[in-house]
Amino acid sequence: KAGVTQTPRYLIKTRGQQVTLSCSPISGHRSVSWYQQTPGQGLQFLFEYFSETQRNKGNFPGRFSGRQFSNSRSEMNVSTLELGDSALYLCASSLDQRDTQYFGPGTRLTVL
Amino acid sequence: DQQVKQNSPSLSVQEGRISILNCDYTNSMFDYFLWYKKYPAEGPTFLISISSIKDKNEDGRFTVFLNKSAKHLSLHIVPSQPGDSAVYFCAASAGVGFGNEKLTFGTGTRLTIIP
Numbered sequence: 505k506a507g508v509t510q511t512p513r514y515l516i517k518t519r520g521q522q523v524t525l526s527c528s529p530i531s532g533h534r535s536v537s538w539y540q541q542t543p544g545q546g547l548q549f550l551f552e553y554f555s556e557t558q559r560n561k562g563n564f565p566g567r568f569s570g571r572q573f574s575n576s577r578s579e580m581n582v583s584t585l586e587l588g589d590s591a592l593y594l595c596a597s598s599l600d601q602r603d604t605q606y607f608g609p610g611t612r613l614t615v616l
Numbered sequence: 617d618q619q620v621k622q623n624s625p626s627l628s629v630q631e632g633r634i635s636i637l638n639c640d641y642t643n644s645m646f647d648y649f650l651w652y653k654k655y656p657a658e659g660p661t662f663l664i665s666i667s668s669i670k671d672k673n674e675d676g677r678f679t680v681f682l683n684k685s686a687k688h689l690s691l692h693i694v695p696s697q698p699g700d701s702a703v704y705f706c707a708a709s710a711g712v713g714f715g716n717e718k719l720t721f722g723t724g725t726r727l728t729i730i731p
Contacts, residue, residue, distance in 0.1 A: 508659070537718065546723035547660070547705065560718045594659050602648065602709065605719060607659030 506531065508597050508608035516614045522583040525611045529576050529597030535559075536578040537605060538570060541592040550593075553578055554600070582613075590615045619643045620708050622722035630730050635693040637725050639706030642687065646708040650719070651680060651691045654703045663704075664691070693727075701729045 509528045517523050529536050537560075538550040549562035553572035570580040576597075582589055592612050596605035621640045629635045637651075647668040652660035666673040666680045666689070673680050679692045693700055706722040 539721075544723070547707075547719075547721035549718040549720065552718055562718065596659070604650075604662050604665070606662065607652075609657065609659050 508595055508606055510593075510595050510608040510611050512611060513609065514612045514614075516616060517585050518616050519585055519587060521585050522581065523585060523613060524579055524581045525593055525595075525613075527578045527580075527595030527597075527608060529578070529595075530606055533597035533599055533606075534576055535598045535600055535603070535605075536572055536576060537596045537598075538578070538580050539594045539596065540564075541594055541610070542590075547594065550580065552601075559601075585615045587615050589613065618723070619646075620706055620720050620722040622704075622706055622725045624725050625723070626726040626728070628728045628730055629696045631698060632695045635691075635696045635700065635727055635729070637691040637693075637704050637706075637727065639689050639691075639722055640687060641689075641708050643708070643710065643720070644687070645710040646720075648709045649680070649682060649689050650707045651678075652705045652707060652721075653700075654705060654724070660705055696727075696729045698729050698731055701727060703727070 511526045535554045537552040539547045541547045552560040556572045567583045572578045592610045594610045596607045598605045650665040651663040654660040664675050664678045682689045703724045703726050705724045707719040
């Protein structure tokens with residue numbers, strides 16, 4: 505079974521721009537969660553989607569948004585990029601809540 | 617507010633010896649705990665989990681111990697192997713229905729196994 509895939513793997517943007525990251529979950533997994541990893545903060549939960557609905561949301565500003573499609577693929581969007589948004593963005597999928605989450609390789613975003 | 621804490625940013629252990637990674641939490645609603653391992657340029661990989669109804673779970677060389685009264689868990693790796701060198705994250709979640717099904721992660725401990 506193919507694992508979680510994320511595209512693109514690397515991205516460089518400038519301040520003020522917006523970015524869209526994509527995540528394809530493991531086949532059959534309906535829950536997709538997004539995390540931000542930075543050196544000092546570890547992994548911080550962004551949001552979780554299940555059946556195209558956002559079920560949980562972390563403490564991030566409204567510039568961070570996401571969505572999930574009917575095939576469970578998910579996208580996250582960050583608008584008006586700031587330098588502090590530079591991070592590794594990880595997507596994880598699971599069958600449902602409380603099931604083991606399987607992570608993709610992440611998208612490394614650099615904001616200049 | 618760091619609800620899951622890994623106070624040791626790094627740990628070095630001789631190959632063949634035991635590696636002990638520690639994790640503390642503050643949220644008493646957490647009832648499910650996991651350990652993930654992460655290599656550079658890869659996403660975290662699930663290692664082992666434990667529910668709060670248990671105090672120990674074992675899987676091969678990996679054992680997780682949970683001390684609920686101390687709000688402390690630890691991961692033991694015996695014997696340690698060079699391939700175990702990675703960053704280890706402790707994660708926790710609260711019960712379904714409390715709106716905290718998301719995983720809360722610690723900041724990670726970099727384990728280096730010395731050959």
